[in-house]
Amino acid sequence: MKSRDDGATAGPQLGRRQFLGAATIGAGVAATGLSGPAAAYEGPSPQVDFPADPRTFGGGPPSTNNRAEIDLFDCEVEGHLPDLDGCFYRVGPDPQYPKPAKFSGDIPFDGEGHVSMFRIKDGHVDYRTRYARTQRWKAQHAARRSLFGMYRNPMTDDPSVKGLSRGTANTQLFVHHQKLLVFKEDSPPVYMDPWTLETRDDYYTFGGKLGSQTHTAHPKIDPLTGEYVSFGYEATGLASKDVHVFTADKNGNVTWGVTVQAPYAAMMHDFAVTQKHVILMVTQMAANLPQMQAGGVHFAYDSTLPVYIGVLRRGGDGKDVRWFKGANLFCTHVMGAWCDGDRITLDMDGGEGNQFPFFPSVREPFDPVKAQGRIRRFTIDLTRKSNDTYQVETLYPEVTGVLSRQDDRFHTLPYRWGFLSAGRSWAIFDHANKTSQLVTVPDYALSEMTFVPRKHDAPEGDGYLIGIGSSMKEAGRSDLILVDVKDIAAGPVARVKMPFKVVGQVHGFWADARQLPAV
Ligand code: V55
Ligand code: FE
Numbered sequence: 001m002k003s004r005d006d007g008a009t010a011g012p013q014l015g016r017r018q019f020l021g022a023a024t025i026g027a028g029v030a031a032t033g034l035s036g037p038a039a040a041y042e043g044p045s046p047q048v049d050f051p052a053d054p055r056t057f058g059g060g061p062p063s064t065n066n067r068a069e070i071d072l073f074d075c076e077v078e079g080h081l082p083d084l085d086g087c088f089y090r091v092g093p094d095p096q097y098p099k100p101a102k103f104s105g106d107i108p109f110d111g112e113g114h115v116s117m118f119r120i121k122d123g124h125v126d127y128r129t130r131y132a133r134t135q136r137w138k139a140q141h142a143a144r145r146s147l148f149g150m151y152r153n154p155m156t157d158d159p160s161v162k163g164l165s166r167g168t169a170n171t172q173l174f175v176h177h178q179k180l181l182v183f184k185e186d187s188p189p190v191y192m193d194p195w196t197l198e199t200r201d202d203y204y205t206f207g208g209k210l211g212s213q214t215h216t217a218h219p220k221i222d223p224l225t226g227e228y229v230s231f232g233y234e235a236t237g238l239a240s241k242d243v244h245v246f247t248a249d250k251n252g253n254v255t256w257g258v259t260v261q262a263p264y265a266a267m268m269h270d271f272a273v274t275q276k277h278v279i280l281m282v283t284q285m286a287a288n289l290p291q292m293q294a295g296g297v298h299f300a301y302d303s304t305l306p307v308y309i310g311v312l313r314r315g316g317d318g319k320d321v322r323w324f325k326g327a328n329l330f331c332t333h334v335m336g337a338w339c340d341g342d343r344i345t346l347d348m349d350g351g352e353g354n355q356f357p358f359f360p361s362v363r364e365p366f367d368p369v370k371a372q373g374r375i376r377r378f379t380i381d382l383t384r385k386s387n388d389t390y391q392v393e394t395l396y397p398e399v400t401g402v403l404s405r406q407d408d409r410f411h412t413l414p415y416r417w418g419f420l421s422a423g424r425s426w427a428i429f430d431h432a433n434k435t436s437q438l439v440t441v442p443d444y445a446l447s448e449m450t451f452v453p454r455k456h457d458a459p460e461g462d463g464y465l466i467g468i469g470s471s472m473k474e475a476g477r478s479d480l481i482l483v484d485v486k487d488i489a490a491g492p493v494a495r496v497k498m499p500f501k502v503v504g505q506v507h508g509f510w511a512d513a514r515q516l517p518a519v
Pocket of ligand 1: 093110170506
């Protein structure tokens with residue numbers, strides 16, 4: 001599948017109702033250069049049928065829909081904005097079109113990726129948002145309707161989009177080799193201009209060198225070399241067990257790639273890297289072909305499947321991969337990982353059961369208590385050749401939460417500071433003293449936090465937590481909140497008071513201006 005240039009504005013200049021007539025849908029698709037037969041129009045009415053219940057709008061939870069792309073120059077700042085020069089990027093699903101009623105059971109992970117950016121410099125904050133112009137977004141824009149069915153199930157798509165990338169670019173974004181790469185784990189990255197948020201490549205393959213049909217939402221950057229370490233699961237097709245692991249140098253040139261086989265095809269949302277190893281995790285959220293054939297979503301949770309942690313050497317041929325079993329925990333995000341020789345420590349957040357209630361469970365029903373995430377410290381000893389088990393202990397059992405993070409400059413290395421989204425609060429962990437602190441902002445619910453170093457070369461953990469707070473007294477109106485990690489008692493050092501509820505996010509990323517292209 002090759003890249004396509006942006007045909008987003010290429011539709012015929014007709015009135016909305018005329019354009020939506022059966023005869024013109026095919027013409028609209030053709031005008032974007034999309035291949036495939038023109039589908040017969042099968043919508044209920046030529047006007048967009050906006051559902052009364054917002055939860056059926058592409059499977060998102062109520063009131064996450066935003067859709068408007070925004071530029072707001074000089075946002076209102078309260079307090080004292082620290083002397084930062086960079087961009088805080090965020091991305092999350094924001095369904096572009098309502099789905100037909102037969103897909104109303106789709107899940108929130110399936111909305112089109114809407115990217116937002118807070119440009120912070122010299123005490124000023126400018127805000128910009130753009131949808132990623134994915135192949136999917138462009139096809140739907142031209143047709144003025146939803147064309148893709150259930151989450152990661154190509155069997156439910158409109159025939160007109162066969163062969164297009166299904167990627168929504170809705171999960172995480174990264175700046176590397178001066179590109180803003182936006183991810184959905186079922187497809188290659190989408191490359192956006194980090195300043196304008198224009199989509200430059202809707203199917204970015206590292207110069208044709210990406211050895212996988214998929215790419216994780218959670219690549220890592222080796223802080224010592226600037227290398228990009230990444231992987232894709234279901235790398236050779238729908239429900240395949242192949243996992244492709246690769247590295248690219250700081251200029252984006254692919255330097256290594258191997259394909260290994262997972263014990264079974266399942267969600268492998270995040271991964272970890274040490275100075276010597278790549279660490280993979282197979283969860284019990286298994287790819288389920290019969291469920292897809294029946295028109296359902298891609299995964300189903302099966303608690304009877306074993307969790308596996310896979311370890312392979314960085315730079316090796318992949319034949320050394322070893323799969324370890326142990327206590328079955330459902331983990332989603334990596335806080336940190338490092339090695340001491342061939343002894344590995346891996347910190348993740350995870351629960352005792354499924355953490356995603358919207359995926360079907362093939363055994364027992366969803367259990368919200370078992371879903372609660374805690375910090376799990378896995379240890380794996382590769383020196384014991386006969387040993388195929390990992391050990392795990394729960395750190396800070398009193399703190400529950402999701403979306404763990406660290407000071408990203410310390411991934412692959414022994415680290416001290418960890419962060420967790422804990423209910424409406426942010427938790428800060430000091431692994432050296434084994435203490436935790438909670439950041440709360442009265443009347444606000446805080447979404448995922450990102451760590452921003454005070455200066456690019458500040459010591460680990462010396463800086464700010466940045467993230468969106470939703471005002472519970474003002475119907476979810478948003479503030480961008482900055483808290484000094486070294487003085488959380490002082491409360492937020494600055495708040496950017498947004499005049500509306502900003503688009504939602506799954507994850508955010510901070511890029512220092514020195515990582516961005518010169519303007
Ligand atoms: C996650 C999110 C996804 C997805 C798979 O947070 C896993 C985990 C927003 O989409 O497709
Ligand atoms: Fe994630």
